[in-house]
Amino acid sequence: MKMLLECGAKPVDSHVDEKTEKSWSFMRKMLFGLTPGQYLGQALRNPFNWILGIIFAIGLPLIAYRFLFGLSVVTHGSNDYPWGLFLGFGLFAMVPLSASGFMLGTAVEIFGRHDFKPIERLALLNGLLGYLFAVIYLMVDLGQPWRLPYPMVVSFGPAAVLFLVAWHVATYLSVQVAEVSVSFFEWIGWLGGKRYIKKITIGLTVAGIILSTLHQGALGALFSYAPGKVHPLWYSASFQWILFFCSAIPAGLCMVIVVSTVVKKTMAWRCDANFLDNLDRCTLGLAKGASMGLITYLAIKLISVAHDNEWGYLTTGWGTWFLLEMAVGVVLPIMLFAYAIRHNFVGLARFGAGITVFGIILNRLNTALITFNWQLYQEIPHIFEVIISVTIFAVYVVVYRFILYRLPILFVWKEQPQEALATEAVKAAPIRTTPSPAGAMYRKMD
Amino acid sequence: MSGISRRRFLAASVAGCAATTLAGPKKALAAGSFTGYSDGMGVLVDLTRCIGCRSCEAACNKEQNLPAPDRPFDDQTVFDETFHGGKQKRRPDENAYTVVNRYNPESSDHPLFRKVQCNHCNEPACLSSCFVNAYTKTKEGAVVYNPKVCVGCRNCMIACPFNIPGYSYSSAFDPVVKKCIFCHETRLKNGLPPACVDICPQEALTFGKRRDLLKIGNQRIQTHPGRYVDHIYGEKELGGTSWMYLSSVPFEEVGFDPNPGNEPIINNVKDFLGTVPMVLAIWPAMFTGFHLLAKKRDGHDDHDQDADQHNGEEGGEQ
Numbered sequence: 001m002k003m004l005l006e007c008g009a010k011p012v013d014s015h016v017d018e019k020t021e022k023s024w025s026f027m028r029k030m031l032f033g034l035t036p037g038q039y040l041g042q043a044l045r046n047p048f049n050w051i052l053g054i055i056f057a058i059g060l061p062l063i064a065y066r067f068l069f070g071l072s073v074v075t076h077g078s079n080d081y082p083w084g085l086f087l088g089f090g091l092f093a094m095v096p097l098s099a100s101g102f103m104l105g106t107a108v109e110i111f112g113r114h115d116f117k118p119i120e121r122l123a124l125l126n127g128l129l130g131y132l133f134a135v136i137y138l139m140v141d142l143g144q145p146w147r148l149p150y151p152m153v154v155s156f157g158p159a160a161v162l163f164l165v166a167w168h169v170a171t172y173l174s175v176q177v178a179e180v181s182v183s184f185f186e187w188i189g190w191l192g193g194k195r196y197i198k199k200i201t202i203g204l205t206v207a208g209i210i211l212s213t214l215h216q217g218a219l220g221a222l223f224s225y226a227p228g229k230v231h232p233l234w235y236s237a238s239f240q241w242i243l244f245f246c247s248a249i250p251a252g253l254c255m256v257i258v259v260s261t262v263v264k265k266t267m268a269w270r271c272d273a274n275f276l277d278n279l280d281r282c283t284l285g286l287a288k289g290a291s292m293g294l295i296t297y298l299a300i301k302l303i304s305v306a307h308d309n310e311w312g313y314l315t316t317g318w319g320t321w322f323l324l325e326m327a328v329g330v331v332l333p334i335m336l337f338a339y340a341i342r343h344n345f346v347g348l349a350r351f352g353a354g355i356t357v358f359g360i361i362l363n364r365l366n367t368a369l370i371t372f373n374w375q376l377y378q379e380i381p382h383i384f385e386v387i388i389s390v391t392i393f394a395v396y397v398v399v400y401r402f403i404l405y406r407l408p409i410l411f412v413w414k415e416q417p418q419e420a421l422a423t424e425a426v427k428a429a430p431i432r433t434t435p436s437p438a439g440a441m442y443r444k445m446d
Numbered sequence: 447m448s449g450i451s452r453r454r455f456l457a458a459s460v461a462g463c464a465a466t467t468l469a470g471p472k473k474a475l476a477a478g479s480f481t482g483y484s485d486g487m488g489v490l491v492d493l494t495r496c497i498g499c500r501s502c503e504a505a506c507n508k509e510q511n512l513p514a515p516d517r518p519f520d521d522q523t524v525f526d527e528t529f530h531g532g533k534q535k536r537r538p539d540e541n542a543y544t545v546v547n548r549y550n551p552e553s554s555d556h557p558l559f560r561k562v563q564c565n566h567c568n569e570p571a572c573l574s575s576c577f578v579n580a581y582t583k584t585k586e587g588a589v590v591y592n593p594k595v596c597v598g599c600r601n602c603m604i605a606c607p608f609n610i611p612g613y614s615y616s617s618a619f620d621p622v623v624k625k626c627i628f629c630h631e632t633r634l635k636n637g638l639p640p641a642c643v644d645i646c647p648q649e650a651l652t653f654g655k656r657r658d659l660l661k662i663g664n665q666r667i668q669t670h671p672g673r674y675v676d677h678i679y680g681e682k683e684l685g686g687t688s689w690m691y692l693s694s695v696p697f698e699e700v701g702f703d704p705n706p707g708n709e710p711i712i713n714n715v716k717d718f719l720g721t722v723p724m725v726l727a728i729w730p731a732m733f734t735g736f737h738l739l740a741k742k743r744d745g746h747d748d749h750d751q752d753a754d755q756h757n758g759e760e761g762g763e764q
Contacts, residue, residue: 072615079539079612082600110733112740143598143613143621150578155595157579161715162601164722166577202737210729214722221718225575225605225711228703241718377530 004038011270012406014414015189029187032270032405048266052394059391062384066140074384081372081379083141085389088368090137092219093361094130095169096244099252101127101176102212103289105205116285118278121183121409122263123256125400128176130255131169133396140388161221168215175207186413187406213245220244223367231371233313233322234363236304246300249293250333251360253286257353259400263410270404272411280346287349290356291337298330318374325366329359480710481686482568486587487634488656488688489643490663491561493700494673495650498525498546498559502642502651506544506563509629509641513541535701538562539612543626544642551699558693560700561642561651564589564610564626565680566688571711572602572611580623586635587656587688588628596622607684607706628688656688663692685710 012033015023024033031039043049066074077084104123107113139145151157151166178197185193197204220241223230227237236243260279263271271279305311313319336352339345369379404410504519506512517524525548527536535547544563551558566589573581578595581602598621603611611625629640638644639653652662663678679697680690683706691697698704 068618070616070618070621075615077600077613077615079537079603080534080609082603082613106733110737110740112737143600143615143617144596145598147578147595147597150595150597155578155580155592157577159712159719160575160577160579160601161718162575162599163577164719202734206730206733206737209733210725213725213729217718217721221715222601222604224714224718225571225601227711227714228607228706229604237714238717241721377533 004034004042013272013408013411030406052398055391055394059387059394062388063140063391066384066388071141071143074382074388076379076382076385077141078379080376081369083368083372084379085369085381085385086137086141088365089361089389090141090392091134092364092368094134094137095219096216096248096251096360096364097255097357098127098130098134099212099216099248100124100130100256101179101252102205102208103249103252104256105179105208107289109201109205110209115278116282118275119256119260119282119286121180122260123252124176124179125183125403125407125409126256126259127252128173128180129396129400129403131173131176133392133399135169135173136395137389137392140392161218161225165215165218165222168211168218172208172211172215175204175211179204179208183407183409183413186408186415212248216248217241217245226372228375229373230367231313231318231322231374232308232310233305233318234367234371236308238307239300239304243297243300243304246293246297247360247363250290250297250356253290253293254333254353254356254360257283257286257290257350258357261350261353263404267401267404267410270410274412275410283346283349283353284341284344287337287352288341290353291334291341294330294334294337294356298326298334301326301330318371321366321371325359325362328355329362333359480569482656482688483583483585483587484657486568486585486656486688487628487653488566488587488659488690489640490652490654490659490678491689491691492650492652492666493558493560493691493693495648496546496559496561497648497650498522498548498557499647500524500546501645501647502561503542503544503546505641505645506626507542509632510543512543515542536562538564538610538625540614540624541612543624547701549700551695553695553699558695558700560691562608562610563642563689564628565608566626566628567684567710568686568688569684569710569712571605571607571684574710574712574715575601575605577601584630584634586628586630588630588634590627590630591623591625593622598622605711607703607711656690659690663690666692682708684708685713 100123104120108120157163182197224240333352333356340348500519536545546561549558570589580595581591611623614621628634643651643653667674680687
């Protein structure tokens with residue numbers, strides 16, 4: 001890509017080709033402004049694509065194998081370990097790492113922190129894709145994935161925590177599609193859709209906070225069903241859902257830092273100055289948020305150990321493993337963040353974010369897989385289970401990159417003059433036709 | 447009245463307005479506790495009488511049309527089988543709804559045999575964790591399930607404190623959860639004892655109303671003070687079970703969890719379920735309020751107009 005840029009290629013960031021003053025065709029938009037030849041060339045030159053190719057060549061047939069011959073041929077799923085890597089990593093780790101959407105949405109839209117605006121769309125997209133792929137991991141793991149809509153339409157088990165997870169993840173996915181669709185509407189040039197979403201932004205954001213609070217917590221509450229199976233240090237009858245919810249906050253924020261770091265390193269050409277210039281400042285801001293989340297999480301974790309009087313377990317082998325998880329996944333990033341924020345070391349903050357992401361994944365794997373059935377025996381995932389998990393993650397990366405290359409996530413879409421005019425006109429016109437009670441009250445307060 | 451029928455009733459009413467009243471009924475469903483149907487049936491297993499003949503396994507296999515086992519039912523060497531580094535004995539799975547295991551307890555000079563099957567809890571964890579409501583606790587006392595709605599999430603297997611449900615992992619197109627159903631369809635419904643009880647040559651299994659079985663159990667303990675541990679396992683454990691056990695040795699020596707607690711599993715989850723409607727009720731106003739406060743402080747906001755107009759709509763947005 002660098003080579004093409006030097007030759008004068010310029011990625012699409014508006015509806016009109018600046019050189020020819022003609023509108024981009026859909027095809028050229030799909031190739032982000034390159035000619036088919038250029039596109040193919042850059043794709044083939046990128047060694048990462050070859051790695052992906054190898055992963056898909058091995059992984060996709062394995063996924064087909066799983067659907068043709070059942071779970072037993074690719075997983076070590078058993079009657080004692082019903083949940084393996086697909087859920088332990090795919091669902092329980094991907095969902096907290098996708099908490100970024102509601103966190104940044106809240107900061108920007110609810111608290112009016114518009115200084116985080118440059119990174120908001122990346123956070124929203126990160127949320128959407130994380131959830132989408134958590135559902136895809138789930139589909140691979142479910143015995144009969146074609147029955148996934150059953151809890152919605154066929155048979156209801158409303159007293160079950162999983163019922164709540166299913167409904168909330170489904171609803172939240174739609175909310176996130178709506179939130180991210182703004183970029184898509186800009187890209188296809190349908191301003192009506194964009195305006196409509198803008199109008200309901202606050203509603204969507206608040207809905208996002210509610211749904212996130214509940215299902216991030218609900219994933220933790222799922223383990224409250226298994227008090228004798230999860231190791232006591234990773235289990236807390238009273239606080240399990242709060243622990244999962246609270247740790248999702250630093251997880252989501254740090255995932256955005258990690259993704260933005262990768263983006264900055266590998267696709268700087270796609271970012272505009274607004275993104276690149278603000279990234280360091282935003283990163284430190286996110287790191288501040290993440291360290292507060294981590295400190296709160298650490299406090300709740302200590303309280304839950306004290307509450308259930310589990311100090312005795314700390315001296316056992318599992319206790320050492322627990323202390324290691326806390327030291328590496330929680331305490332170390334807190335210290336790194338503190339130092340980085342104090343001295344404005346953005347690189348250190350990025351490193352801390354990477355460690356936090358690792359810590360969260362470790363925590364979820366510990367809860368769901370490693371310490372699960374601690375009184376029975378240790379299950380080691382099947383090699384095919386690992387390969388399929390990696391493959392789905394590779395698909396996630398490809399989809400992520402596909403969208404970042406095209407939609408205005410990392411850059412601001414340049415509107416055409418007449419469209420800009422139209423937006424101006426809409427902004428100027430009084431659209432407050434039916435004042436709501438809350439709105440009226442607010443005006444009175446003014 | 448009974449918790450289950452209320453649960454069912456609410457499940458049905460939710461069908462109409464699931465999207466809007468998502469969490470409303472959750473608390474109501476989780477509330478209260480259920481101690482079993484008064485006329486529910488049960489089985490009392492007396493470990494002191496079991497000789498490990500495995501005829502109950504054979505009867506179950508025949509009654510439930512399960513595939514033939516690798517080793518015949520009169521083969522006693524299965525008792526030597528251990529799994530996962532000797533830590534585990536045989537357990538029920540999709541091909542065997544009940545198994546008998548042999549133990550060599552420290553406090554006994556001879557081995558004891560223990561039959562394992564679904565204990566048919568009064569408040570089953572599998573039932574309360576199932577998001578498609580596939581499980582039902584029948585008034586006869588059985589915990590049955592509807593394989594036609596099973597999605598295969600296997601949450602019931604996570605939840606079951608006795609590690610009972612098995613899953614047909616090797617089936618690609620119709621994998622379902624499988625477990626003992628107390629011979630509900632073929633026998634229990636018609637007032638007959640399950641196949642395993644019928645065939646037991648030692649009368650180690652006693653079939654009857656659960657409340658009568660408790661009396662019988664206590665009577666045996668009183669009549670033979672030296673023979674039994676003074677405890678009926680399953681009377682109170684995890685909210686009570688329909689299948690209960692008498693033993694001559696401490697229960698942990700014959701593979702029972704010695705202290706599972708007397709609370710049904712659902713009680714662990716009630717705290718969380720209780721917060722759900724509160725989050726749904728409080729969060730919209732709280733965060734819209736934060737938004738208004740934040741805007742007031744800034745004095746300027748891009749979304750002024752849009753936001754004002756739509757502040758009133760948040761309630762319906764979930």
